Amino acid sequence: MPIDLIFLGRLEDVAGAGQRAAALQPSVDAVIDSLEPELAQALRAPNVKLAVNGILLRDTDAPVLRDGDEIAFLPPVSGG
Amino acid sequence: MPIDLIFLGRLEDVAGAGQRAAALQPSVDAVIDSLEPELAQALRAPNVKLAVNGILLRDTDAPVLRDGDEIAFLPPVSGG
C-alpha cells in the first residue's frame, strides 16, 4: 500500500497536483529523495512544515513511516 | 406667551413632568427663582447644564429670555 503526499498552497503548483501517492519509504527524507529534484528542493525549504497523519512534526522528529501514512507539506500560511 | 421648560432625566421626577410652561422672566435665574424651592435647588446643582433653544450655555452665558424660548435642564448623562 502506498503512502499519500499532500501539497498545500504554492507547493501544489510545484508538484502539479494537491495530492499524489508514493511508494513507501522508511523515512520522510527517503520519500523526498524519491521525488523530482525541483519538488524535493521546494519541500526542503526551511519554512515548510510537515505533518504525518495530521500531527505536526517538530524539527527533531524523524518518524518511521508505515503503509497508508499521509504526509502533508505545509508552506507558510498566507495571513491577512 | 409663556416660555417652555424641559426637564431631562431625574429632573423630570423632581418637576413632576418632563415639560411645563412658565411665565416669561428676563433671566434664567429669575425663571428658576419662580419655581418650587426643591425644584429650583435641583436645577441649580453644579452638574446640571442648560440649553436655551437647543444651544448649550457656557457657565458665563446669561441670555436675555424672550417669549416662546425653550430652556432645557440637562443632568449628567447616564453613560454605559
Place this chain on the structure above:
Amino acid sequence: MNCEARSDVRLVTAPFSQADELAAFAARYPEAGGIVSFLGQVRAGDGVEALELQHYEPLTLPAMEELAGRVHRRWRLDGMLVIHRSGAMAPGDPIVLVAAAARHRRDAFAAADFAMDHLKSESWFWKREKKDGAWRWIEPREQDLEDIARWG
C-alpha cells in the same frame, strides 16, 4: 474628504433589526475588507424588566453626527454606521449599533471602539430601568470616564 456622505447616523424611536442593518451596511462597502461592529442590547437577567432612554432632540442627534465626523477624520474608513435607540425597550432589544468599514482591520476596530467609548459617556441620553415594578434613573459611571481617557 466628505465624511458626512459616508456616515449613516440615526436616532430611532422604534426597534430596529441589527442583522438587516449590518447586512445592508456591509453590502454598501464592497471595497472594505473588514467591518467591525458593536451591538449593545438590553441585558436580560439582573431583574431588569424594561429600559427607557430619553433624548433631547436639539442636542442628541447633532452630537452623534459630530462624533461620527470626528471618527472619520481620525481613522481611514470607507464608511461608518451609528444607530441609537431612544424610548422604552425590553430585555434583548438592540440599544445601539455601531459599525466601521475599512480597508484595514486595525482602523475598523479602533474606530468602533473609540465611537462606543465616546457615545456611552458623552451622548445626550438619560437612562432609567425598571426593577420590581419601580423605575430608577441610572447615574454616570466612573468606568466611562476611564474608557475615554484611553484615547488621549
Place this chain on the structure above:
Amino acid sequence: MNCEARSDVRLVTAPFSQADELAAFAARYPEAGGIVSFLGQVRAGDGVEALELQHYEPLTLPAMEELAGRVHRRWRLDGMLVIHRSGAMAPGDPIVLVAAAARHRRDAFAAADFAMDHLKSESWFWKREKKDGAWRWIEPREQDLEDIARWG
C-alpha cells in the same frame, strides 16, 4: 468554566449569511450587554476576480477551536463565534466572521481583536487570488506578525 460549550467554531466550504449568523448569536446570549463582531469579506476592486482559500482538514479546524478556547480563558465572555470559509469565493463574499459576546464592552472588543490577529497569522489557510485570469498565491505579510506582537 466550560469554554467549549460557549464557543461556536466552524470551517465552512459554502457561502454563509453573516446577518443570520450574527442575529442567531446575539439571540443566544441575552445576558450579554455587548457583542463585537468582525466581518472579513473578499474586497471588490483591486482587480481581484476570485479568491480561494485552502485548508488542511486535520489541522485547520482543531487550531481554530484551540484559539477560541484561548480567547475564552483570557477574557470574560458569554460566548464566542468563529466562522471561516474555505474554497473559492467572489468579491463581496464573507470570508470570516468572528463575534464575542460579553457583559462588558471592553472584553468583547479585546477578544474579537485578539482572535482576528491570531486567526489571520496563525491559521492553517493558504490563499490565492485570481487577477487578469491568472491565479497567484498570497505570501505571509509582515503586518500580521506585528499585529500579534501587540498582545505580548
